[in-house]
Amino acid sequence: MEELRETQMRKTLKEELILFASVIKWIVLASGAGVIVGLSTTAFLALLSFSTNIADRYAYTFLLLPAAFFLSSVLTKYLAPDAEGHGTEKVIEAIHQRASNIPIAVVPIKLLATVLTLAIGGSAGKEGPCAQIGAGLSSFFAQLFKFDEKDRRKLVICGISAGFATVFGTPIAGAIFGVEVLFVGSLLYDVLLPSFIAGITAYQVASFFKIPYPHIAPVVIPAVNETLLFEVILSAIFFGIVSILLIEGMKAGKTLSNKMKIWAPLKGVAGGSLLVLLAFLFGNQYLGLGLPTIHASLEGQNIPGYTPFLKILFTVITLNCGGSGGLLTPVFFIGATSGSLMGNMLHIDPQIMSAIGFVSLLAGTTNTPIAASIMALEVFGPSIGPYAAVACVVSYLITGHRSIYPSQVMAAAKSSSLNVQAGTELRSVETVYQHRSKTLVGTLTSLFKKMKNKRPRQGQ
Numbered sequence: 239m240e241e242l243r244e245t246q247m248r249k250t251l252k253e254e255l256i257l258f259a260s261v262i263k264w265i266v267l268a269s270g271a272g273v274i275v276g277l278s279t280t281a282f283l284a285l286l287s288f289s290t291n292i293a294d295r296y297a298y299t300f301l302l303l304p305a306a307f308f309l310s311s312v313l314t315k316y317l318a319p320d321a322e323g324h325g326t327e328k329v330i331e332a333i334h335q336r337a338s339n340i341p342i343a344v345v346p347i348k349l350l351a352t353v354l355t356l357a358i359g360g361s362a363g364k365e366g367p368c369a370q371i372g373a374g375l376s377s378f379f380a381q382l383f384k385f386d387e388k389d390r391r392k393l394v395i396c397g398i399s400a401g402f403a404t405v406f407g408t409p410i411a412g413a414i415f416g417v418e419v420l421f422v423g424s425l426l427y428d429v430l431l432p433s434f435i436a437g438i439t440a441y442q443v444a445s446f447f448k449i450p451y452p453h454i455a456p457v458v459i460p461a462v463n464e465t466l467l468f469e470v471i472l473s474a475i476f477f478g479i480v481s482i483l484l485i486e487g488m489k490a491g492k493t494l495s496n497k498m499k500i501w502a503p504l505k506g507v508a509g510g511s512l513l514v515l516l517a518f519l520f521g522n523q524y525l526g527l528g529l530p531t532i533h534a535s536l537e538g539q540n541i542p543g544y545t546p547f548l549k550i551l552f553t554v555i556t557l558n559c560g561g562s563g564g565l566l567t568p569v570f571f572i573g574a575t576s577g578s579l580m581g582n583m584l585h586i587d588p589q590i591m592s593a594i595g596f597v598s599l600l601a602g603t604t605n606t607p608i609a610a611s612i613m614a615l616e617v618f619g620p621s622i623g624p625y626a627a628v629a630c631v632v633s634y635l636i637t638g639h640r641s642i643y644p645s646q647v648m649a650a651a652k653s654s655s656l657n658v659q660a661g662t663e664l665r666s667v668e669t670v671y672q673h674r675s676k677t678l679v680g681t682l683t684s685l686f687k688k689m690k691n692k693r694p695r696q697g698q
């Protein structure tokens with residue numbers, strides 16, 4: 239009996255030593271990844287700021303959009319095809335399909351193509367490039383030091399988390415986003431510690447180099463209000479519908495672009511020319527990052543109701559016609575302005591609804607309700623937390639099995655009434671979902687007919 243007890247103690251001690259060594263190992267590796275991503279992201283953001291400031295001196299810089307999209311398309315087509323599009327999607331695809339291998343050429347090409355797109359006025363974001371640059375560098379160092387596939391995967395996820403945390407100044411939400419965005423309905427707990435360390439380290443590096451983060455006043459809600467909660471849920475349904483419009487718009491834009499059998503850089507010229515025309519028709523506030531409009535919404539200023547829908551159009555054209563950049567800054571623009579619209583319709587403080595819309599669109603379009611809820615706390619303060627969390631989950635559910643990242647893999651269906659095969663990419667889940675929905679409709683119709691037949695007729 240004593241010998242058995244000693245054996246068990248040795249096993250327990252061995253397990254604890256292994257776990258302790260693993261913790262130390264990932265503190266070192268994730269810190270290193272955070273420093274590398276923090277430095278590279280800082281350089282990218284500084285270059286983007288410099289280029290944008292120069293472009294902003296001239297009123298009609300956007301007239302160069304056809305040339306900018308042409309050059310961006312040439313760079314990605316011939317030097318780094320994986321740098322095409324909006325960044326994060328390519329990283330998710332690499333993790334699930336290519337053992338987390340990302341060509342190092344993606345890093346400089348993505349940086350140049352995105353700066354070119356955004357500085358001239360393309361409607362895109364900066365987080366996708368940061369995630370792709372961070373993940374690309376992490377993958378490079380993992381290959382350089384001959385890490386196995388599991389460790390390389392963890393490092394690449396650290397790159398996503400660190401990139402997101404650095405761009406938006408939200409280290410906790412960034413860490414959660416990196417481990418939540420890969421699968422729908424699941425978190426990668428084994429990467430949680432490295433992601434936190436990488437996100438916080440990268441954020442500290444960017445802060446050290448004085449990367450400016452916009453100051454957003456906390457949203458103050460005095461107390462829990464049942465009426466407001468109901469109105470938030472109603473608004474979240476609308477945010478889910480807007481998420482669907484953006485996702486389906488991006489999908490339709492890609493399909494249409496693929497049907498255009500012309501040289502890819504010429505598509506860039508066509509897309510850039512169309513954006514120039516739209517800018518003259520509707521104004522240039524829908525070009526570029528759109529930060530002034532986001533801030534105006536979050537400050538409770540009056541925003542035209544059609545604003546989010548025009549931003550969807552501008553973004554779809556940019557990212558499917560040669561432009562390079564991320565999708566999340568447009569998502570925040572669309573979310574904040576959608577919230578402003580709902581605030582005016584429901585006679586609620588537009589500042590509150592803009593803040594909730596800001597994070598709800600993130601949850602709906604990327605299937606990351608936890609990261610979005612935490613982001614609400616980091617950006618807008620604790621009092622908005624309960625409302626934002628409910629809105630994020632509702633928006634996430636309403637969007638269904640869709641995403642702006644079709645390479646996400648299903649871990650669990652969003653409803654027990656739906657039969658969705660786990661382990662399937664979202665781009666393939668749609669067929670299963672539609673087939674199942676028809677079955678549900680048929681079941682409900684049959685039930686309705688049975689209930690109708692059981693009703694007593696008049697005179698009986």
